[in-house]
Structure formats: structure tokens, C-alpha cells
Amino acid sequence: MAFNPNQITTTGTDDLTSPRQPFLRILRSGSPEIKKNREQYIEGAKEGDILFNPTKEVFESLEVIPLGFQSAYALWTPRTAGGGFQGNAPMSIKNDPQFQTKTIDNKKVDFFGELEAKRTIYCFLKFRNPTDSEWVDGVIGFASSEIRVAMNWQEKLAKNPHKGKCDNFLFNRSWTLTTMDDGNDYGDWKNWDIKDPVVLDFKKDEDILTMCNERIGDVEESKAALTSGGLPDQKALVTTPEVADTTPFDDDDNEPY
Numbered sequence: 130m131a132f133n134p135n136q137i138t139t140t141g142t143d144d145l146t147s148p149r150q151p152f153l154r155i156l157r158s159g160s161p162e163i164k165k166n167r168e169q170y171i172e173g174a175k176e177g178d179i180l181f182n183p184t185k186e187v188f189e190s191l192e193v194i195p196l197g198f199q200s201a202y203a204l205w206t207p208r209t210a211g212g213g214f215q216g217n218a219p220m221s222i223k224n225d226p227q228f229q230t231k232t233i234d235n236k237k238v239d240f241f242g243e244l245e246a247k248r249t250i251y252c253f254l255k256f257r258n259p260t261d262s263e264w265v266d267g268v269i270g271f272a273s274s275e276i277r278v279a280m281n282w283q284e285k286l287a288k289n290p291h292k293g294k295c296d297n298f299l300f301n302r303s304w305t306l307t308t309m310d311d312g313n314d315y316g317d318w319k320n321w322d323i324k325d326p327v328v329l330d331f332k333k334d335e336d337i338l339t340m341c342n343e344r345i346g347d348v349e350e351s352k353a354a355l356t357s358g359g360l361p362d363q364k365a366l367v368t369t370p371e372v373a374d375t376t377p378f379d380d381d382d383n384e385p386y
Contacts, residue, residue: 131332134295150268150351152182153191153256155308155319162187177308177319181267190307192257193267193323194300194341195286198279199253199352202239202246203272215244219356222246236315241360247272250279251355253348255341256306264340268351271321274311278321290328300341302326
């Protein structure tokens with residue numbers, strides 16, 4: 130039998146613009162995982178590698194299949210106040226009187242009350258673990274300059290490789306996820322690089338396509354849960370250290386804007 134795309138109930142392309150999540154993130158120059166004098170050090174890890182937080186596995190590249198996107202504002206206690214991830218808020222907070230944009234060190238920075246609000250595009254996906262070839266659930270939080278990478282990817286995903294045969298759906302291709310050099314006037318850093326799409330065949334890749342289709346319902350629930358915790362109480366905020374498997378990216382070593 131071949132995979133039937135007509136059985137898909139949610140295409141995943143509707144939103145092409147935290148609970149504990151299995152985050153993938155880039156190891157950058159400030160990441161403790163590459164510092165031999167830090168407790169979080171991982172032997173062999175280097176700048177530009179991809180870290181899978183739940184298992185602390187490190188990869189140079191991965192085969193990935195996107196299953197859904199969700200935009201939100203990641204809320205952080207400012208570094209000057211100790212730092213710490215405080216949760217996600219819906220994009221609608223931009224219309225709240227507490228939302229404001231300030232200029233700090235000649236850079237535009239968004240705030241929600243006393244919290245820094247970083248626009249983030251979350252991508253829920255499957256990736257093939259190179260160690261055992263098993264498909265694993267993962268999440269990427271694209272922020273700052275990574276937003277541009279996510280939006281470029283979404284533009285490519287909006288083009289239907291099966292045009293004339295069926296409606297477009299998000300998981301009809303696999304992609305190579307790796308990192309690349311990036312930078313601006315403020316500095317240099319590593320950014321995501323998503324390339325080399327491979328169209329999945331309805332017959333040959335039936336098992337992969339079926340796996341993705343069965344996962345879509347859970348992804349939709351995860352997207353809804355992302356901002357369902359309510360907004361943090363500004364008066365009761367507690368400065369907490371970042372927890373590796375609950376935060377979308379490392380604020381401490383995030384690249385310059």
C-alpha cells in the first residue's frame with residue numbers, strides 16, 4: 130500500500146508565520162557544554178554542534194521533518210536582574226498596555242512589564258537519530274536572527290512538491306538541519322542552516338509519512354499548550370536559573386541582535 134495524503138486531517142501549514150519539550154539548540158561560544166571547566170561540559174562538543182537537551186547527545190547535522198509551527202513571545206527575566214526563563218505568551222500581548230519597546234545599547238528590545246519578550250517561532254518536528262536511525266520528537270525555538278531562517282524555511286514549505294496530485298502538507302519532505310556562520314556589526318555567531326529537501330515517496334516512505342500523520346494530533350495539543358499557562362505574575366516573579374530541557378534556547382549565549 131501507499132500513503133494516502135487524503136487521510137490527513139491537519140496539514141500543519143495553517144500557521145506558517147511551556148510544557149517540558151525536547152529542545153534542539155545550537156552550542157555557541159558561551160555554551161557551558163563546550164567549556165571544560167563547567168559542570169555541563171560534554172566531551173567532544175564544540176561550537177556549532179546541535180545539542181538534544183533531554184539526552185545531552187550532540188550532532189553535527191540531522192535529518193528532520195517539520196510537523197507544526199507556533200509563534201509566541203518567550204518571556205525572560207533580564208540578565209541584569211539575574212536572568213531566567215519565565216514562560217511563553219501569545220503574540221496578542223503586543224496589544225497589551227504592558228508591552229513596550231525600549232532602546233538599550235542602541236538596540237530595540239521588547240518588554241512585557243519587567244520581562245524581556247523575545248519573539249520566538251517554535252517548530253515541532255521529527256528527527257532521525259544518527260546513532261540508531263530511530264525517529265525522535267524534537268522542538269526548535271527560533272529567536273533573534275534565527276527568525277529569518279525559520280521564515281525562509283516556511284516560505285519553502287509553502288510550495289507544494291505534489292502540486293496537481295494533492296493538497297500541500299507540512300511533512301511531505303525531509304530536510305538536513307545543520308548550522309552555519311552568521312553575524313552582523315555587533316558580532317559573529319552560529320545560526321541554523323536548513324537545506325537539501327527530499328520529497329517523501331508515498332510508497333517507499335509510507336511508514337515515515339504514517340508516523341508523521343499519527344503525530345500531528347499531539348503536535349496540535351503541544352502548540353495549544355505552549356501559551357496555556359497564563360501570564361506570569363509580575364509581582365511574584367522569582368529569578369530562577371535556566372533549566373536546559375524547559376527553555377527554548379540559551380539566553381546566556383544568545384547571539385547579538
